[in-house]
Amino acid sequence: MAVVNAKDMLLRATEGKYAVGAFNVTNIIQMAAVVEAAAEKNAPLIIQTSVTPTRLIGPGVLAAVYRELAEQAPIPIVLHLDHCTDLDLCKRCADTRYTNIMIDASKQIFEENVRQTKEVVDYCRGIGGITVEGELGTVTGVEDQVAVAEDEAALCDPDKAVQFVERTGVDILAPAIGTAHGIYRTPNPKLDFDRLEKISGLLNGDGPRIPLVIHGGTGLKPEVVKKLVALGGSKFNVSTDLKHALIDATFEYISAHREEYNPGKIDKAAQESVKRRIFYWIDLLGCEAKA
Numbered sequence: 001m002a003v004v005n006a007k008d009m010l011l012r013a014t015e016g017k018y019a020v021g022a023f024n025v026t027n028i029i030q031m032a033a034v035v036e037a038a039a040e041k042n043a044p045l046i047i048q049t050s051v052t053p054t055r056l057i058g059p060g061v062l063a064a065v066y067r068e069l070a071e072q073a074p075i076p077i078v079l080h081l082d083h084c085t086d087l088d089l090c091k092r093c094a095d096t097r098y099t100n101i102m103i104d105a106s107k108q109i110f111e112e113n114v115r116q117t118k119e120v121v122d123y124c125r126g127i128g129g130i131t132v133e134g135e136l137g138t139v140t141g142v143e144d145q146v147a148v149a150e151d152e153a154a155l156c157d158p159d160k161a162v163q164f165v166e167r168t169g170v171d172i173l174a175p176a177i178g179t180a181h182g183i184y185r186t187p188n189p190k191l192d193f194d195r196l197e198k199i200s201g202l203l204n205g206d207g208p209r210i211p212l213v214i215h216g217g218t219g220l221k222p223e224v225v226k227k228l229v230a231l232g233g234s235k236f237n238v239s240t241d242l243k244h245a246l247i248d249a250t251f252e253y254i255s256a257h258r259e260e261y262n263p264g265k266i267d268k269a270a271q272e273s274v275k276r277r278i279f280y281w282i283d284l285l286g287c288e289a290k291a
């Protein structure tokens, strides 16, 4: 019942001026925690796996667990493949019924990005029920954030965004506006709000059509997150924050119970910690009770 793709969920969010949390998980314990937290808040949910855990656990296993959890949950849930540069893995995940695939060819020249993105869009259309996210401009790690934020060429060109969407048929767009992955090294990272507003106006000015994704949510101040959502960001990616919650809670539990050998209790402590962060993000993004 609650297995859905990202498009309709995010069109509703764009219309309602809130964002859906897209939370990266690296294992099944985390996946269950994220689902439990979103269900408690009655919030729509996007679960994401990046390429490394997807390969490690296997797309078929992740998709099967997702399906089992989502079918029993009272909320709509998407399973999304995050930042995949490998066309074959994009297709394999689509075959196992991930419901949203991100082909990230943003480091390629524009024409090649269009070609690869369109190839994944066509493949997913052939299967049906699977939507696709593309990226234009470069969302980097924090080590390159300042260079990218100051280099217009690395950010998403608004006119090219329109062309990109028209030529690829992509469902959802991640425009690079200066956000980055990891923990920001400055309390005020340079973000191009005007650029986001312009892209949003061009693509969704006449009504929601192409939902926009904000990458690199971890470490942004609450008022910055709210501003990005108000300007049209309807999918908000959070990864590093959840990794910290998981690893810190695991470390703290083991440190405090060094003589105990009970993995279930370690998992429980990690889950509780992840859930607290999900509650924080759902509250901030305004998606509570929007399921």
Ligand SMILES: [Zn+2]
Pocket: 083, 139, 181, 215, 216, 237
């Ligand atoms: Zn990202």
